Amino acid sequence: MKRRILHSRWVSMVFRLVLGGIFFYAGAVKSQDPWGFAQAIYNYRILPGPLINLVALILPWVEMVVGGALILGVWMPGASLLVCGLLATFAFALFLNLARGIDVDCGCFSTASSGAGNTTWYLLRDLALLAMGLQLLLRYSGVGPGDRSLAETSHGEGRERHCE
Amino acid sequence: MRQGLIAREEKGSSMSTGARFTRALIQATGLLLAGIALGVLSKEIRGLDIPWSGGWSEKEVVARHLEGLEEISVEEAWRAYQSGQALFLDARDPGSFSMGHLPGALNVPPSEAEGASEEIRVLVQAGMIAIAYCDGVDCPLSSELARGLGERGIEGVKVLVNGWSRWRERGYPVEIAK
Secondary structure (H helix, E strand, C coil), X not given: CHHHHHHCHHHHHHHHHHHHHHHHHHHHXXXXXXXXXXXXXXXXXXXXXXXXXXXXXXXXXXXXXXXXXXXXXXXXXXXXXXXXXXXXXXXXXXXXXXXXXXXXXXXXXXXXXXXXXXXXXXXHHHHHHHHHHHHHHXXXXXXXXXXXXXXXXXXXXXXXXXXX | CHHHHHHHHHHHHCCCHHHHHHHHHHHXXXXXXXXXXXXXXXXXXXXXXXXXXXXXXXXXHHHHHHCCCEECCHHHHHHHHHCCCEEEEXXXXXXXXXXXXXXXXXXXXXXXXXXXXXXXXXXXXXXXXXXXXXXXXXXXXXXXXXXXXXXXXXXXXXXXXXXXXXXXXXXXXXXXXX
16 A cells, blocks of 8 residues: 555655645746745755855756656656755754744744744744655655556566456 | 657766766756846846845945835834824734734734735824824834825835834833723
8 A cells, every 4th residue: 555655656746746846936936036045945054145146047947947857747757856855954053943943034043832833833834845845855766665666566566456 | 859868868877976967967957047147247237226236234225115205214203193183004924913013003914015004094083193103113113004005095104123122122112992
């Protein structure tokens, strides 16, 4: 059952459209307001000053490219690897700020539950997306326990349908 | 066509884990480089006013936050408080506010500017000086609040940069919510 979910064609299609849509939309919105996005990056208090604008100008386009690849189903092994890399980086940044008590909405140190609550919610949301990305990575690249997944699964699913 | 796809899948399935990972890595690098190229092109074509680097020193951040707003020094804020004219607006989150705030402050995070604007308008019209503050030199909340109130027709809200810390450093009185 677990294996079938991990390699299901339909689950993968939903995940890649959801992730692709989110990444493409998020990148498009951020690319329209680079100063605003740079402020958001600054609020995380992780990157040194000289790198903030560079990331603010480039990252939205990387997100749009990876989102587009996921939606179109192009270069899926690479797209799923990159999306996992990005989501893992975001999760690390959120976890770091949760541990340091920084509210990422404003970059302020927050002694309060509301600031930490937002960061916790962002982290949980990011981890849920990362789980989707990992499913895609297993299915399309076959790295890890899903070795030989793509061909075996697609043929296997065909056989199952035929038997029914 | 279908046979071609199956052949490709079979070819993929016969690859070793290392080869599969290398393929994924090469594709990911390609997508990353495409994103970088589009980012560079977009900045050049659209002529964006954001430089590739810089603009994030403390001084530059504060100047950007205060653009179009009026700053008030901690001494001026103290004098306004002593004369009974200060209306402190604490832009931090409610939890931080409850742990301590400037005397008589209203807790108005920027997202709540709309709801509090009527009360603030009445007090400002009665002669109070609205002073927004938060904590941290580069905290954007106080300027966001002042700007939000300005958009709702409450002009002249002053910003006390790093207000909470600077006020306490001077040993001025604070209140703790019960």
